[in-house]
Amino acid sequence: MDIAVCLCQVPDTASVITVLDGAVDLSRVHEVMNPFDEYALEEAVRLKERFEGSVVTLFCVAPPSAKEMLRKALALGGDRAVLISGTKEPSDPFQTALLLSRAISACYATALPDLIFCGKHSTDFQSAQVPLMLAELLDLASVSAIIKLNASTEGIQVEREIEGGIELLDLHYPALFSVEKGLNVPRKTTIKAVIEARKKPIDHLSLTLSESPFVAITAMKPLIRKKQCRFVSDAKELIRLLGHEEALF
Amino acid sequence: LRPDITVSALLAGPADLRQLEGRMAGTGVLYLASDARFSRYNPEHYQRLITDIMKREACSDLFFADTVLSRDLAPRLSVRLKASLLSGCSIIEDIASEASCTRALYSGSVIASFAPRRPLSIYTTSSRPTHPIIPSETHISLVLLEPPGFIEATLLPVVCGMVMRESGSDVTEAGIIVAGGRGMGSAEDFEQLEELARLLGGVVGASRPVVDEGWRPHAEQIGQTGKTVAPALYVACAISGAPQHLAGIGSSRKVVAINSDPHAPIFDVADYGIVGDVHLVLPKLIEGLQEFLKKR
Numbered sequence A: 001m002d003i004a005v006c007l008c009q010v011p012d013t014a015s016v017i018t019v020l021d022g023a024v025d026l027s028r029v030h031e032v033m034n035p036f037d038e039y040a041l042e043e044a045v046r047l048k049e050r051f052e053g054s055v056v057t058l059f060c061v062a063p064p065s066a067k068e069m070l071r072k073a074l075a076l077g078g079d080r081a082v083l084i085s086g087t088k089e090p091s092d093p094f095q096t097a098l099l100l101s102r103a104i105s106a107c108y109a110t111a112l113p114d115l116i117f118c119g120k121h122s123t124d125f126q127s128a129q130v131p132l133m134l135a136e137l138l139d140l141a142s143v144s145a146i147i148k149l150n151a152s153t154e155g156i157q158v159e160r161e162i163e164g165g166i167e168l169l170d171l172h173y174p175a176l177f178s179v180e181k182g183l184n185v186p187r188k189t190t191i192k193a194v195i196e197a198r199k200k201p202i203d204h205l206s207l208t209l210s211e212s213p214f215v216a217i218t219a220m221k222p223l224i225r226k227k228q229c230r231f232v233s234d235a236k237e238l239i240r241l242l243g244h245e246e247a248l249f
Numbered sequence B: 001l002r003p004d005i006t007v008s009a010l011l012a013g014p015a016d017l018r019q020l021e022g023r024m025a026g027t028g029v030l031y032l033a034s035d036a037r038f039s040r041y042n043p044e045h046y047q048r049l050i051t052d053i054m055k056r057e058a059c060s061d062l063f064f065a066d067t068v069l070s071r072d073l074a075p076r077l078s079v080r081l082k083a084s085l086l087s088g089c090s091i092i093e094d095i096a097s098e099a100s101c102t103r104a105l106y107s108g109s110v111i112a113s114f115a116p117r118r119p120l121s122i123y124t125t126s127s128r129p130t131h132p133i134i135p136s137e138t139h140i141s142l143v144l145l146e147p148p149g150f151i152e153a154t155l156l157p158v159v160c161g162m163v164m165r166e167s168g169s170d171v172t173e174a175g176i177i178v179a180g181g182r183g184m185g186s187a188e189d190f191e192q193l194e195e196l197a198r199l200l201g202g203v204v205g206a207s208r209p210v211v212d213e214g215w216r217p218h219a220e221q222i223g224q225t226g227k228t229v230a231p232a233l234y235v236a237c238a239i240s241g242a243p244q245h246l247a248g249i250g251s252s253r254k255v256v257a258i259n260s261d262p263h264a265p266i267f268d269v270a271d272y273g274i275v276g277d278v279h280l281v282l283p284k285l286i287e288g289l290q291e292f293l294k295k296r
């Protein structure tokens, strides 16, 4: 089975995000693998371990500094990685998805991979657009935000949470999934795996990007959420305030 | 509000139109694709339905509520229609000229505005209507769509079943959420939150450690790796208020925090606070609320 995993980098959750001249100042943040992509990678590696002869290829559109994150992903079970850059830097999810679709088409010359895994969304821009755009560009069946996956040689059953319940879906290969937390519990790296990962290839791929972005950012400001908390000592008083003054129930 | 703007709406699947009475306003067309096969989501069928209507009506903007379905469908439509996609907008301004959509990024520490760069735009919005609906001004015509030819095509994926939760209501749709954190102590202690939620007509939510411990299902997790919620009232019980949790509750209208630590960061984003042990405060709240509701 050929499995592709799309990985992106995000500031680690402990980072304090500051805005400088209308743009996010990333000079002091530490970048890590997008948390949802850890579940995507883990699921791919589990399938590789079940279906003999499988190869897991990692795709990442990012500057060269993302190599460190890709090394870690290789230590977690990826077989090879492709680090993609465009003739210009992608600036919206459409351009990112375009570059990914071109890189995937280039790497699997004759056919598409059997499965592509992405995270549900990135924790920085949180647009949840790249996976489904990629599926449309590659003309692939897809399901977003899956919480359960059951693969056999014939087909795949997945589950996703919808408002008020769970939806069960049946698919054939090839297919693309974006994954939600809860799909699996990602493993930790071992020293042996880290050493072995140094021998795994990371290819650099530079691709033309002539298309314009679909969306532009026009303003960016820090969001101050601090409120003035009114402390109450008595439960009854709180109910009166919420029920009468705020008329919430 | 703008009589020059015509709105076309689409209902997919069999629908009871009486439910729409008094909930529509403005000038426009309501398309009803009542074939039962549309009642289940199929991205290919829905894309075709929508693109047909957009062409027929020469629409320039397409709106979705921000839901699991629209998050699946809108990016595909954006590529197919070469349309700008502005997702998760909390504020949408001035779509007739220089449109913009505002939403939070980076777990709610940054707020950004986005503008479309294509002639067609798609918006998914989590905002609630700010204008009351005035039903007297409606000029709406109803168009019934014949089952289109494409519906027989076997296109994947196929929804083969659904399991709905018994309680029905979802944290993303709830008007009132009573959420518990690690400080609740155990799965059993959530019974009090369920009781409180029941009295308030709300639902129970949870922080991540609570879900990781297996005390509550993942569907109830709120925050960066959980749900983003927008209730009128959010009651945070024994939740410290980590940035990853706050990332999910930024759109709550009123926040109440109950925590034994007066310096817990949750109080920085709360409108009302009680400093105390949840095991002592919750029974009093439940009792007080029962009294309050009886008096009404």
Ligand SMILES: Cc1cc2nc3c(=O)[nH]c(=O)nc-3n(C[C@H](O)[C@H](O)[C@H](O)COP(=O)(O)OP(=O)(O)OC[C@H]3O[C@@H](n4cnc5c(N)ncnc54)[C@H](O)[C@@H]3O)c2cc1C
Pocket (backbone or CB within 6 Å): A006, A007, A008, A009, A034, A036, A037, A040, A059, A060, A061, A062, A090, A091, A092, A093, A094, A096, A100, A117, A118, A119, A120, A121, A122, A124, A125, A126, A127, A128, A129, A130, A131, A215, A216, A217, B114
């Ligand atoms: C309007 C707009 C303008 C932007 N402008 C800039 C800019 O000027 N400069 C800048 O640096 N950034 C910019 N960004 C951010 C950057 O383009 C986004 O990271 C990118 O669009 C991906 O979107 P997302 O992070 O929301 O991913 P999502 O769609 O939320 O990501 C979901 C999944 O897609 C996959 N994925 C996403 N991105 C990648 C990737 N790069 N490589 C591999 N897989 C990936 C991962 O599996 C991920 O879990 C902009 C974003 C937007 C929306």
Ligand SMILES: Cc1cc2nc3c(=O)[nH]c(=O)nc-3n(C[C@H](O)[C@H](O)[C@H](O)COP(=O)(O)OP(=O)(O)OC[C@H]3O[C@@H](n4cnc5c(N)ncnc54)[C@H](O)[C@@H]3O)c2cc1C
Pocket (backbone or CB within 6 Å): A013, A035, B180, B181, B182, B183, B184, B206, B207, B208, B209, B210, B221, B222, B223, B224, B225, B226, B227, B237, B238, B239, B240, B241, B242, B243, B244, B245, B258, B259, B260, B261, B264, B276, B277, B278, B279
């Ligand atoms: C990548 C990543 C993603 C994450 N995503 C999420 C997410 O989506 N959602 C989320 O919630 N977290 C998320 N987290 C975890 C987050 O960082 C915090 O660890 C978590 O929110 C803390 O949960 P808590 O407030 O329930 O527990 P704690 O931080 O342990 O706080 C418990 C609180 O209860 C109070 N307390 C204890 N006993 C009592 C009592 N008897 N009465 C009253 N108060 C009491 C304490 O004073 C304390 O403030 C994420 C973390 C990472 C690294």
